[in-house]
Amino acid sequence: MSNIIFVFTNFNNSDFTEKALKSIQSSDACDEPVIVVDNGSKEIEVNKLKELEKQFSNLTVIYNRENLGYFAGLNAGIKEARELPSYTPKTVLVVGNNDLLFDKAFKQQIFADETLLERYPVISPNIRMLDGTQQNPHVIEKISKVREFIYDIYHTHYLFAGMIVKLAQLTHSFTDRKDEEQFDVEQEIYQGYGACYLLTAKYFELFDGLPTDTFLMYEEFFLAKQLRSKGFQFYYRPTIKIQHYCHASTGLIPGKLKWQYSKKAHKEYRKYVKVWSKEY
Template sequence: MKTAFVCVNYNNSKITQDYIVNVLDIKKNYDVKIIVVDNASEENDVNGLSVYINCLKNDNVILLKSNSNLGYFKGLNLGMNYLEKSEFDYFVIGNNDLIFDENFINNLKSKKIKNEVFVIAPNIIRLDGVHQNPHIVTKFSPIQNLYRKIFFSNYYIGIFVQFVYNKLRTKLVKEDRVNNDKEQEILMGYGACYILTKSFFNIFNELDAPVFLMGEEGILANQVLSGNGVTLYCPDLIVNHHDHSSIGKVPSKTLYKFSQDSFKYYLKNLKHIQ
């Protein structure tokens, strides 16, 4: 089995180094490539990462430097397009703040994945033990869609709505995802990590990437459904997640604007998940 691991780095090269160490540790005798895409980090950060990777003297670990910040999915596309996709069984793509379980590759190799599965959503677990998948199992209800429309109508309205929701959240929904121990088809996986199969690349050359940041889960889900594919959640593919190590560097108002733009795109274009 030949697997590519592709992640993006933005001003947190120390975390990326941990990512590389982890993947090299779990790869054992498997054929693995690691592609790190730097999204125009500060000079000190990317230079430190470059020195680290050069010192590894490992041709299977590659750093690609973008001259501009491409955002999340476009950054991942840059990394994936560097490789000949047909040579790989899987592309494990996502954030750099991930630590893969020691049996991750073994468990992935043992799976009998049907042709209709385009994307595998792994069992992403935050450091506090919260399971972030299965993220969204079915399409949003009318009440959920109304909440989102109100939330994204205005930044200050969004702050108020989020404040009220946070007060009521424990009564409305559990943060830990329901049925996180059950393999199942879902609508969309959590955006920190995905596994793209050969079937995905039989239909698509790369990820749809119309937005800079935020909302990628819905965009990928829509892309998968547009090709008559499915997303499969697999609880035995365990990934530990530091959660928002890069996004945490972005001011909240900026993040809201990114999310608002993504929601507008969702309403206009993502018909398969509405």
């Protein structure tokens, strides 16, 4: 039987986990297992999760003493999910942030075309913020050299980062990338937005878990790199619908610390993406 297992990370925002659980409970995936990996939250948030375990019989929580990072945290949940009795070769793992709301027909949407699940390791769903902003397809082909140059400047100094953010807010109507405007076009894409992925049995034929090159940020690129190493790309499926609060966890991180995480991840990214090479 085809089934799904949800795997989320939680970091000092257990109220969002509760909202996600209620969303699942109201959908056609209401009986499917949910694994939440807590990445070293404060005691008050951990206690909220313990109460949720009492309320939701399908919930398992893994309590980490420290923050492992995003993909490393998900990997702990993925390992647990693959050891559940309900896990089968046709199981799809829905992995990502905990600040998500799922469509009432979510499971039906996933299994509407099982040939795609057999063919692609990772499916990217239609992710829309509560204000209607589309977040997929995140990157259809590649990022322009101009934008890559701006990324470099952004990561040279925290002051420059703030200036670029303010400028982007003022000019977003004509400087935003246009990839997300193709939100209704089903297609192969270079990168899917990192808030949620569907990992199929094909993924686990090729890999043991998500790449952990960075603690936080640039996960989309490193997952794309992992897929390309085996000749695959993300597949964007607009009929699988998710709503996203956005930045529920990263919004709790102080601005400068978040920029430092991004700077470190960008440095790792630049080892592989050489913008000024002939191949780019």
